[in-house]
Amino acid sequence: METRTLGVGLVVSAIGLGCMGMSQSYGPNPGAREDMIAVLRGAVDAGVTLFDTAEVYGPFVNEELVGEALEPVRDQIVIATKFGFDIPRSGRMNSRPEHIREVVDASLRRLRTEAIDLFYQHRVDPDVPIEDVAGTVAELVAAGKVRHFGLSEASAATIRRAHAVFPVTAVQSEYSLWTRDPEAEVLPALDELGIGFVPFSPLGRGFLTGSIDASTAFADDDMRRGLPRFTEENRAANAALVAHVTELAAAKHATPGQVALAWLLAQRPWIVPIPGTRRMSRIHENLGAAELELTPGELDALDALAAHVHGARYPESMQRAVNG
Numbered sequence: 056m057e058t059r060t061l062g063v064g065l066v067v068s069a070i071g072l073g074c075m076g077m078s079q080s081y082g083p084n085p086g087a088r089e090d091m092i093a094v095l096r097g098a099v100d101a102g103v104t105l106f107d108t109a110e111v112y113g114p115f116v117n118e119e120l121v122g123e124a125l126e127p128v129r130d131q132i133v134i135a136t137k138f139g140f141d142i143p144r145s146g147r148m149n150s151r152p153e154h155i156r157e158v159v160d161a162s163l164r165r166l167r168t169e170a171i172d173l174f175y176q177h178r179v180d181p182d183v184p185i186e187d188v189a190g191t192v193a194e195l196v197a198a199g200k201v202r203h204f205g206l207s208e209a210s211a212a213t214i215r216r217a218h219a220v221f222p223v224t225a226v227q228s229e230y231s232l233w234t235r236d237p238e239a240e241v242l243p244a245l246d247e248l249g250i251g252f253v254p255f256s257p258l259g260r261g262f263l264t265g266s267i268d269a270s271t272a273f274a275d276d277d278m279r280r281g282l283p284r285f286t287e288e289n290r291a292a293n294a295a296l297v298a299h300v301t302e303l304a305a306a307k308h309a310t311p312g313q314v315a316l317a318w319l320l321a322q323r324p325w326i327v328p329i330p331g332t333r334r335m336s337r338i339h340e341n342l343g344a345a346e347l348e349l350t351p352g353e354l355d356a357l358d359a360l361a362a363h364v365h366g367a368r369y370p371e372s373m374q375r376a377v378n379g
Contacts (some may be wrong), residue, residue: 056102057345059327061251062224065173065203067133069320069345071105072098072338073255073331078117081261082274086333088120095124097335099132101342107227107253107329109137109177110162118165126167135225135253136162137207139177150180152191159200175205175227185213189220196221205253211244223250227329230254232263232315232357233284233296233364242323254319257328260285263315265301268294282369289366296360303357309347312337316344318357 057069077084077091086094095106108121118136125132138158141149162171174195176188195201203224206214217223226245230237231254245252260279261267269291279285284293300311307314312330319328330341349357 056104056342058104059251059325061173061253061325061327062203062222062249065133065224065251067105067327068103068342069327070103070316070342071107071253071327071329072103073329074106074108074117074121075112076331077120077333078113080276080278081331082277084333091120091333092124094333094335094338095121096128098338099125099128101335101338103338103342104131105133105135105253105327105329107135107255108166109175110158110165111137111140111142111177114142115165118162122166122168129168133172134166134168135173135175135205135227136166136171137175137177137205138162139175139180139207148178148180148182150176150183150188152183152187155188155191156195159195163200170199171201173203173205173225174201175207175225176209177207179206179209179213185209185217186220189217189223193221209241211240214241214244214248214250218248218250223248225251225253225327227253227255229256229368230319230326230328231257231259232300232318232361233259233293234368235361236368245325246323251325251327252323254326254328257319257330258312258315262290262293263297263300263311265297265311268297282366284364284366284368286366292365296364299356299360303353307347307349309343310340312340313344313347314349314357316341317347317349318354320345321349321354 058066059069060066108117138155139150141147192204204221205225207227228237258264269287273280300314304311304314316328
């Protein structure tokens with residue numbers, strides 16, 4: 056499996072695994088816990104070394120799942136998790152230094168590890184200066200509890216302020232063919248500072264795989280039911296992008312998902328997408344994207360179509376929390 060480097064020295068597989076969907080957000084999970092453990096261990100055998108979780112997924116149960124599954128192979132893989140919410144109390148953002156210290160100890164127990172490889176602030180807390188957050192994580196690195204510092208959904212200005220206090224290894228935000236927000240300011244800042252980028256939802260929450268259309272019915276507990284981009288009208292309007300991806304995939308003897316991931320990998324050598332799945336077949340498919348090459352003309356055609364995506368990424372109330 057091809058590897059890439061995040062920041063200074065964190066070497067991971069070119070494609071990681073987002074673990075959130077094994078516990079929440081995308082409808083009922085058809086697999087038992089033992090099935091998800093088998094998928095996580097199978098991913099390691101397939102070459103995945105970066106596994107992404109968070110205390111808020113579940114909450115807590117996703118970290119416990121990842122910890123149990125990966126404990127036997129802990130020395131072979133990189134675990135990323137996140138802090139930043141007041142769980143299980145208010146559920147609101149909380150990145151106060153004392154809370155970060157509480158969270159890291161609890162996460163270490165659930166993940167069954169002595170150190171967290173990559174510790175992200177899940178969302179920027181407007182009530183806590185980012186300098187205080189970076190300084191607290193620096194203390195945790197010095198104490199041996201954390202190895203690398205990350206930010207999620209942070210603005211370029213916030214990234215620069217944090218990086219000035221303690222090196223940021225990676226930034227995680229949504230980025231895909233139909234979510235291009237990081238391109239204007241965040242990616243240039245990461246390029247300048249030598250920080251890696253970890254796109255979540257790199258397959259457009261499943262839309263770019265071609266498995267979702269205007270007639271798709273989402274389960275009651277599927278988060279996509281509440282996202283503007285997934286209304287029936289917007290799914291129909293965005294069908295042209297998926298149709299082009301599907302046609303290109305057929306011409307390349309690939310799948311639509313592989314084309315979407317290959318597009319991401321072609322954007323920068325320090326981009327490591329973390330598609331989520333509950334199935335080994337999808338993991339093998341996703342990893343195949345690392346071997347798919349798109350020509351400059353193919354990339355340009357995808358760019359042109361992706362410039363006209365219909366529907367907001369989040370409802371306005373949620374969007375305010377991702378403008379840090």
